[in-house]
Amino acid sequence: MPEALQVYIQRVIEYAPRLGESLYETGIMMIFAMVAAILLGLPLGTLLYLASKGKPLENKFLYQVANIFVNIVRSFPFLLLVVVMQPLIRYFYGRATGDPVAASFPMMLIAIALYARFVEQSLHDIPKGVLETARSMGVTTPQLVWKFLYVEARSSLIIGFTTAFVSFISYSTIMGVVGGGGIGDFAIRYGYQRYETDIMYSAIAVIIVFVIIAQWLGLKLAARLDKR
């Protein structure tokens, strides 16, 4: 067995630079997705909450527009969403294939829609009394959001973000179809298509480790912030 192990280690060393590169590509896609989730998904989810029935900014039209957007993006088979977005990405970014930044566009779109839904659910879980208390104090909407809603929902917002993060990793693995690269693409190209099964499982193991770490960190942070 030590001989087989030796062979394996040698192969891993041989593939390490390619693996590092693909991790870098995954990192780019993940960062774009996370930033989009926070900068746009969080406000969109908050809007979904505030515009819903009985809430301070109740507005059927606004709610439906946001709701339909989220539903369409989330129900689109992701691979097809990637394909459909190609002309748009080409228009905005100049090229639609062959680099992780171009591949980040569909990642950002799904990140916004997915996290917006999580945020909406988290906010709906806040006890009704909190909203009433805020209203009785004569709050503005930004005060309501920052000083009441996000304070009380913070750990559930983080747990939602963690779940979304894990989904982003999963979505990122198919970006190889448009040349986005990434760890998933690495596993498919070197492991699956070239029958180098050991490399494939090694890459998958790396992904699993990432997911476990992310999940652990997210839950730990959420628990620390949860004083309920």
Place this chain on the structure above:
Amino acid sequence: MIDIKAATKSFAGKNGDFKAVDSITLSIQNKEIFGIIGESGAGKSTLMRFINALETPDSGQVTVDGTDVVTLGKKALRQHQKDISMVFQHFNLLSNKTVKANIRLPLTLHKYKTPLSVDEVIEFVGLDDKRDSYPAELSGGQKQRVGIARALVTRPKILLCDEPTSALDENTTDEIVDVLRRAQEEFDMTVVIVTHELGVIKQLCRRAAVMERGRLIDTIEVNRSVRGRPELSYHERVLEVLQDA
């Protein structure tokens, strides 16, 4: 002065609309402790919420110190609500904020000319040793003290109490009643208390409105008994209520 004229409010119910508040006319004087009593569902809470516009009547008038509350624009409404504090049955504290931060919260929302200090009100309600605790670490009575401290810190001109003791046991109720009475004496404000507990009204109010199914049945003078019977232990009360003929 709080002036409510022919105020009516309906809610959509399972069997059609029902009138939660049915053309009620009522005045509450400045610095008065006024009770609103009735069984649950009588419309007491809705009536009280007219005062700080958490509810708006379908018809009728609500005037507070000459300001027509019903027609206020958003900004003016916030200014109106700024000076009216509210204490809730289920306390409604932010569970992720410490006692101190909960009490300070209203001061971070508006500019107040002469607010009390957080330390002052914490001391007033007797929670000096709990200032850095979170609500989950407090008992019901302590949570309500925080609720009252949060209400007092702005030096409100009106304090609205919505079933302030209904989630508490009897001895704790007496403690809270005591805090409310001292608060009114010390800070000199109008207090409106909604409750179904007659004892609370008896100990606090000089006047009370009696409501039944949305209607104002009567406004009565209360023969106030300044001390309830807070000296008795739970065991003694049990004996008194269950064994006395």
